[in-house]
Amino acid sequence: MTPQERIAELTDRLNYYTHQYYQNSVSEVDDFTFDQLLAELAELEKQYPEFRYPESPTTRVGGTISKEFATVYHRFPMLSLGNTYSEEDLIEFDKRVQKGLNGQAYEYICELKFDGVALSMTYENGLLVQGATRGDGIRGDDITNNIRTIRTVPLRVGQVAGSGEQGARNGEKSKGQVAIDFGAEIPLAPSSELPALFEVRGEGFLPLAEFERINKEREDIGEPLLANPRNAASGTFKQQDSGAVAKRRLDCYVYSFLSDQEVFKTHEESLIAMKQWGFNVSQTWQKCADIQDVMRYINQWEEKRFTLPLGTDGIVIKVNRYDQQRELGYTAKSPRWAISFKYKALAASTVLTGIRYQVGRTGSVTPVALLTPVLLAGTTVKRASLHNANEIERLGVRLYDTVFVEKGGEIIPKITGVDLNRRTDQSQPIIYPTTCPACGTPLIRKEGEANHYCPNERGCPPQRQTRFEHFIQRRAMNIESLGEGKIEMLIDKGLVETPADLYSLTSEQLLGLEKVFLDRDGGPEEIGKKRVVSFREKTVENILTAIERSKAQPFQNVLFALGIRYVGNTTAEKLADYFGSMDAIMKASQEELLAVPDTGPRIAESVVAWFADDYNRVFVEQLRTAGLQFEGEKKVVEREGDALAGKTFLYTGTFANFSREELENRIEANGGRLLSGISKKLNYLIVGENAGPSKVDKAQKLNVPMIGEDEFLAMLEV
Numbered sequence: 222m223t224p225q226e227r228i229a230e231l232t233d234r235l236n237y238y239t240h241q242y243y244q245n246s247v248s249e250v251d252d253f254t255f256d257q258l259l260a261e262l263a264e265l266e267k268q269y270p271e272f273r274y275p276e277s278p279t280t281r282v283g284g285t286i287s288k289e290f291a292t293v294y295h296r297f298p299m300l301s302l303g304n305t306y307s308e309e310d311l312i313e314f315d316k317r318v319q320k321g322l323n324g325q326a327y328e329y330i331c332e333l334k335f336d337g338v339a340l341s342m343t344y345e346n347g348l349l350v351q352g353a354t355r356g357d358g359i360r361g362d363d364i365t366n367n368i369r370t371i372r373t374v375p376l377r378v379g380q381v382a383g384s385g386e387q388g389a390r391n392g393e394k395s396k397g398q399v400a401i402d403f404g405a406e407i408p409l410a411p412s413s414e415l416p417a418l419f420e421v422r423g424e425g426f427l428p429l430a431e432f433e434r435i436n437k438e439r440e441d442i443g444e445p446l447l448a449n450p451r452n453a454a455s456g457t458f459k460q461q462d463s464g465a466v467a468k469r470r471l472d473c474y475v476y477s478f479l480s481d482q483e484v485f486k487t488h489e490e491s492l493i494a495m496k497q498w499g500f501n502v503s504q505t506w507q508k509c510a511d512i513q514d515v516m517r518y519i520n521q522w523e524e525k526r527f528t529l530p531l532g533t534d535g536i537v538i539k540v541n542r543y544d545q546q547r548e549l550g551y552t553a554k555s556p557r558w559a560i561s562f563k564y565k566a567l568a569a570s571t572v573l574t575g576i577r578y579q580v581g582r583t584g585s586v587t588p589v590a591l592l593t594p595v596l597l598a599g600t601t602v603k604r605a606s607l608h609n610a611n612e613i614e615r616l617g618v619r620l621y622d623t624v625f626v627e628k629g630g631e632i633i634p635k636i637t638g639v640d641l642n643r644r645t646d647q648s649q650p651i652i653y654p655t656t657c658p659a660c661g662t663p664l665i666r667k668e669g670e671a672n673h674y675c676p677n678e679r680g681c682p683p684q685r686q687t688r689f690e691h692f693i694q695r696r697a698m699n700i701e702s703l704g705e706g707k708i709e710m711l712i713d714k715g716l717v718e719t720p721a722d723l724y725s726l727t728s729e730q731l732l733g734l735e736k737v738f739l740d741r742d743g744g745p746e747e748i749g750k751k752r753v754v755s756f757r758e759k760t761v762e763n764i765l766t767a768i769e770r771s772k773a774q775p776f777q778n779v780l781f782a783l784g785i786r787y788v789g790n791t792t793a794e795k796l797a798d799y800f801g802s803m804d805a806i807m808k809a810s811q812e813e814l815l816a817v818p819d820t821g822p823r824i825a826e827s828v829v830a831w832f833a834d835d836y837n838r839v840f841v842e843q844l845r846t847a848g849l850q851f852e853g854e855k856k857v858v859e860r861e862g863d864a865l866a867g868k869t870f871l872y873t874g875t876f877a878n879f880s881r882e883e884l885e886n887r888i889e890a891n892g893g894r895l896l897s898g899i900s901k902k903l904n905y906l907i908v909g910e911n912a913g914p915s916k917v918d919k920a921q922k923l924n925v926p927m928i929g930e931d932e933f934l935a936m937l938e939v
C-alpha cells in the first residue's frame with residue numbers, strides 16, 4: 222500500500238469510528254487502537270502533507286451535532302486534548318512548555334481524566350441557563366433539560382436571599398417532562414465573586430455502581446446489556462425524554478471555569494472556588510512543581526483510580542497560570558498548555574482453568590471464565606467475562622491456555638487475548654455445550670442473536686430460581702428476607718414450585734429446615750467452603766411476616782413481579798396506570814397495548830403472548846386467590862378532543878385555573894404534547910404568574926409564541 226492509499230484508508234476508518242463513537246455511542250475498537258491509528262495518520266500526514274484530506278480526523282474535534290436538539294454556539298470553543306501513552310512524550314511536552322514560556326517558572330495541575338462526556342454549563346446571574354454537549358467544538362447540542370436532571374449540578378449558585386436553600390433539584394420533580402423553574406420566585410443576590418455570566422465545564426458520567434444497577438435490571442427483564450459506562454452515559458445524554466434521563470442517575474465532575482472577566486489568576490484558584498460555590502469538583506487533583514512530580518502523580522493513580530466511583534482512562538496535565546496558558550495558546554484541535562496521559566489498560570496473564578455456563582432468568586446462557594487467581598489493579602481476579610460463543614471463537618482460546626485479562630472501565634475484567642507462546646499440550650478445545658448445563662434441554666440460538674438460550678423456562682432450576690429472585694425483589698413483592706440460598710432450599714425441598722406457592726407456606730413446614738451450600742467455582746482456596754442456611758424461629762417469623770405484608774404491594778409491583786419479558790418496573794408502572802387492573806391488561810389486544818405511552822410492538826407482543834399461556838394464567842389466578850393487589854388507580858387521561866392535536870407546549874409559572882398537573886392533563890387530553898425544553902420545535906410557551914425569566918427570554922430569542930392562561934383556555938374551546 223502506498224502512503225497515499227494508507228492515508229486515505231486511515232482517514233475513512235477513523236472518521237467511521239469517530240462517527241460510531243460520538244453519534245451512536247458505540248466503540249468498534251478500543252481507545253488504544255484508535256489512538257495508535259490516529260498517531261500513525263498524523264505521522265504520515267507530516268511526511269506527506271500533500272495527501273492530507275480536509276476532513277482528516279487529526280485536525281478536527283471528533284463530535285458532531287444532531288438534528289434532535291437545538292444547536293448552540295459555544296462562547297469559547299470546546300477542544301480536544303493531545304494525548305500520549307508514554308513518559309518520553311510527556312517529557313517532550315514539558316520541554317515545549319518550557320520553551321514556549323521563555324524560562325518563566327511554571328507549575329502544573331494534575332487531574333484524573335474522567336471517562337464520560339464533555340459538558341458545558343452556562344450560568345447567568347447565578348442561574349443555570351444552558352447545558353450543552355461539545356459537538357464539533359464550535360457548536361453543540363442544547364441538552365439543558367437532561368443536564369438539569371444531574372443532582373450535583375447546581376441549578377443556582379451564589380448567595381440566595383431568603384432561604385439558605387440549595388435544595389430544589391430537577392431530579393425531584395414529579396412525573397412528566399416539564400422542566401420547572403425552581404428559582405424563579407426567589408430574588409437572587411450573587412456573591413461578589415460571581416461574575417454575572419460564566420461557564421463551567423465538566424465530565425458527565427454514569428457512576429460504576431449505577432451502571433451495574435441498570436445492567437442488572439436490564440438482564441432481569443431480558444434487555445440487551447449496556448456495553449460500558451462511557452457509551453451508556455453518552456447514549457443517555459442524547460435521549461429526548463429527560464424523565465427517562467433522570468432515572469439513570471448521571472453525575473458530573475466539574476473541571477474548568479470560563480468567563481470574559483478575569484476572575485482567577487490560576488486554574489487552582491478556580492477549582493477551589495468552584496468547589497466552594499457548590500460544584501462537584503473531584504478532590505483528586507494535585508498541584509505539581511515539575512514534570513517529575515507529575516510522574517509521581519501518574520504512578521500514584523495507576524491502580525488507585527480503580528477505587529473511584531467512575532471510569533477513568535488517564536490523567537490530564539494543565540499549566541496552572543492562566544496568563545501562561547494564554548501565552549502557550551492552541552492548535553486547531555487542542556490547547557498547547559495541557560495534555561492527557563492515558564494509561565494502557567492494566568493487564569495480567571493467568572491460566573484459564575474452566576468455564577462455567579450461567580443460566581439467567583430468561584434462559585440466556587453466559588460463559589464465565591474461571592481463572593487461576595491473579596492480582597490485577599489491586600484486586601484478586603478469579604473470573605472474567607467471555608460474553609458468548611462468538612467471543613470464544615474470536616479469541617481462539619482453549620482450556621488451560623494462558624490468557625491476558627484486562628481491567629477497563631467495567632468492574633468484571635475481560636479476557637483480551639491468548640499467550641500462544643505459552644500454550645502447552647495440555648490445552649484443550651472449548652466445546653460449547655449444546656444442552657443446558659443445568660437441565661439438559663437442547664439449547665437454541667435465535668437468528669441474529671449471539672446468546673444461546675435454554676427454552677425450558679419452567680423446569681430449568683436456575684431459571685426457576687431466578688424467577689423467584691425476581692419476584693421477591695424490593696421493587697416487586699419485597700420479600701427480600703428470602704434471599705441468600707433460602708429460596709434454593711425451598712425449591713430443593715419441594716415446598717415451592719412457582720412463587721405463588723410462597724403464599725401457602727406454613728411455619729411448621731419451614732421450622733428446622735437446613736441446607737449446606739458448597740462453593741463450587743471460587744478459586745482453589747475457596748472450593749469446598751461451606752455455608753449453612755437454617756430456618757430458626759426468628760427467621761421463619763420474619764419470612765412469613767414479609768410474605769403476608771407483600772400482599773399489600775401495589776398493583777404495579779405485582780405486574781412487574783410476574784416476570785414478563787421486557788416489562789421492567791417503569792413499563793409495569795405505565796401499564797398499571799393506563800389499564801388500572803390485571804383483568805384489563807389480560808384482555809388487552811396488541812393494538813390496545815400499543816396505545817400506552819412508550820410501549821412498542823416488542824413489549825406489546827411479549828405481554829399478549831405471556832397472558833395467552835395457560836400455565837401463566839394459572840399462576841396469575843393463584844396470586845389472585847392469595848389476595849395480591851390486582852387493581853390500582855387508573856391514571857390515564859381521558860381524551861377530551863383534538864383541539865390541540867399536533868401542537869407542542871411548555872409552561873412556566875403558576876396558574877389560576879389549574880395546578881401544574883391539571884394543566885399537563887388538559888394538554889394531553891386534547892391531543893397536545895408537552896416538550897421538556899424550549900427549542901424551535903416548541904409551538905407555545907404558556908406563561909403564568911411568576912414565570913421563569915430565563916424561559917421567557919429564550920422563547921423570545923427563538924420567536925416561540927407565548928400565550929397566557931386565557932388564550933390557552935380559548936384554544937380548548939375550538
Ligand SMILES: NC(=O)c1ccc[n+]([C@@H]2O[C@H](COP(=O)([O-])OP(=O)(O)OC[C@H]3O[C@@H](n4cnc5c(N)ncnc54)[C@H](O)[C@@H]3O)[C@@H](O)[C@H]2O)c1
Nearest residue numbers: 238239242248249250251252301302332334335339476537
Ligand atoms: N474507540 C473508538 O472507536 C473511539 C472513537 C473516537 C474517539 N475515541 C477516543 O476518544 C478520544 C478522543 O476524544 P476527545 O477528542 O474527546 O479527546 P480526549 O477524550 O482524549 O480528551 C478531551 C476530553 O477529555 C475529557 N476530560 C476528562 N477529564 C478531564 C479533565 N480533568 N480535564 C479536562 N478534560 C477532561 C473532556 O471531556 C475533554 O473533552 C480518542 O483519543 C479515543 O481514545 C475512541
Ligand SMILES: [Zn+2]
Nearest residue numbers: 657660675681
Ligand atoms: Zn435449562
